[in-house]
Amino acid sequence: MTTTADIEAMIARMALGDRAAFSSLYAATSAKLFGLCLRVLNNRAEAEDALQEVFVKIWRNASRYQVNGLSPMTWLITVTRNHCIDRVRARKAATGDMEEAADLADAAPGPEAQAIAASEKGRIDDCLSQLEPDRADAVRRAYLEGDTYDELATRYRVPLNTIRTWLRRSLIKLRECLSS
Amino acid sequence: MTDPTDLTGPEEAEALAAEYALGLLTPPEARAFEDLLAVDPSFREAYARWTEDFASLAETVPEVAPPRDLQARIEADLFPAAAPARQGWLQRLGLLPAMAAGLAAAVAVLVVLNLNILGPQAPSFVPGYRAEVAAADRSLIVAAAFDPASGALRIDRQAGAAPSGRVLQLWVIAGDQPPQSLGVLPDTAKTDITVPQALQAAVKDGTLAISEEPPGGSPTGLPTGAVLATGKVTAL
Numbered sequence: 001m002t003t004t005a006d007i008e009a010m011i012a013r014m015a016l017g018d019r020a021a022f023s024s025l026y027a028a029t030s031a032k033l034f035g036l037c038l039r040v041l042n043n044r045a046e047a048e049d050a051l052q053e054v055f056v057k058i059w060r061n062a063s064r065y066q067v068n069g070l071s072p073m074t075w076l077i078t079v080t081r082n083h084c085i086d087r088v089r090a091r092k093a094a095t096g097d098m099e100e101a102a103d104l105a106d107a108a109p110g111p112e113a114q115a116i117a118a119s120e121k122g123r124i125d126d127c128l129s130q131l132e133p134d135r136a137d138a139v140r141r142a143y144l145e146g147d148t149y150d151e152l153a154t155r156y157r158v159p160l161n162t163i164r165t166w167l168r169r170s171l172i173k174l175r176e177c178l179s180s
Numbered sequence: 181m182t183d184p185t186d187l188t189g190p191e192e193a194e195a196l197a198a199e200y201a202l203g204l205l206t207p208p209e210a211r212a213f214e215d216l217l218a219v220d221p222s223f224r225e226a227y228a229r230w231t232e233d234f235a236s237l238a239e240t241v242p243e244v245a246p247p248r249d250l251q252a253r254i255e256a257d258l259f260p261a262a263a264p265a266r267q268g269w270l271q272r273l274g275l276l277p278a279m280a281a282g283l284a285a286a287v288a289v290l291v292v293l294n295l296n297i298l299g300p301q302a303p304s305f306v307p308g309y310r311a312e313v314a315a316a317d318r319s320l321i322v323a324a325a326f327d328p329a330s331g332a333l334r335i336d337r338q339a340g341a342a343p344s345g346r347v348l349q350l351w352v353i354a355g356d357q358p359p360q361s362l363g364v365l366p367d368t369a370k371t372d373i374t375v376p377q378a379l380q381a382a383v384k385d386g387t388l389a390i391s392e393e394p395p396g397g398s399p400t401g402l403p404t405g406a407v408l409a410t411g412k413v414t415a416l
Contacts, residue, residue, distance in 0.1 A: 020355065020356065031245045038244055052257065056257060074232050124236045148203075174198075
């Protein structure tokens with residue numbers, strides 16, 4: 001069983017160029033991160049390329065992890081998710097299906113960010129279930145499929161401003177639930 | 181996109197942080213939010229909280245083992261036939277083209293000679309191990325030699341320096357152990373460090389690394405700043 005502390009130690013050693021730590025981290029996390037790539041990209045060859053790029057990124061940015069205030073799995077998941085979403089969007093932009101979107105950051109809020117205690121695992125699912133189903137679905141789509149407001153507006157057949165207003169209100173409700 | 185600012189104060193900050201984490205902002209909006217992140221810790225906290233919470237959505241995604249050869253492909257990409265430290269040393273001496281495998285013994289002599297002129301003459305210093313601790317772009321190069329008899333680690337900073345207001349801290353990593361500090365490097369290029377007994381085995385068979393840290397060194401016992409340079413220790 002690999003603990004949070006183990007993963008933190010692996011990343012700390014990777015930051016110092018320790019290749020054995022890279023192998024350990026790969027063994028401990030690659031199945032989870034590959035599953036996420038497959039879920040977001042829905043294409044095996046692309047998911048393999050993305051996972052390769054993600055681990056290169058993780059190796060190169062390992063020294064940034066220690067100051068970014070996130071728990072280690074969150075950092076790895078966010079780097080992976082954001083990289084895959086950028087790929088999905090680049091694919092859509094290339095086929096003219098989408099306007100330009102901002103590249104997602106590598107999840108580094110900054111050196112002074114406090115370590116945040118994550119809401120208990122499972123809470124986000126509980127809290128999403130308290131939203132109307134299509135709104136919970138929209139949040140999941142935005143996170144796991146990279147849907148933009150344009151795409152969500154089309155999917156739910158509502159004007160752009162309306163979708164943004166109701167999604168923002170849903171996010172506030174979600175925060176209230178997660179913080180309670 | 182017009183901004184439906186029906187939210188106020190903290191709610192607006194929470195909504196923006198969530199939209200940023202999800203990637204729902206337009207490029208100009210995202211840049212504006214990043215400006216806020218840079219100056220306002222409450223935005224950073226809100227963003228970090230959302231990042232943690234959204235990441236738990238990924239916990240429900242089934243794990244899938246990647247293809248067996250993928251790790252090898254990634255490592256080939258990351259560590260392309262990494263030049264051994266000794267080769268870098270010779271390249272800088274301009275001797276590489278003349279080198280052949282059979283000359284290894286002569287190389288050792290050259291390296292020893294070179295190390296002996298590194299620092300203050302200390303006849304008792306007999307290097308048995310060395311490392312070139314260098315940045316990938318060679319903006320920082322530190323030669324290190326270790327005398328196992330005396331426990332002295334001789335340091336010669338040949339290129340680069342600590343960023344303004346920061347110090348360079350030397351670390352050793354052995355096997356699966358977390359980095360252990362060998363101390364903060366002085367401003368002078370050359371110095372001898374006495375390696376504590378407990379760390380001598382690690383120095384002989386480990387990796388040296390240099391990070392930049394606040395004055396006085398890392399407050400946590402682990403590197404907190406950027407790792408600027410690394411190098412594997414090799415026996416002479």
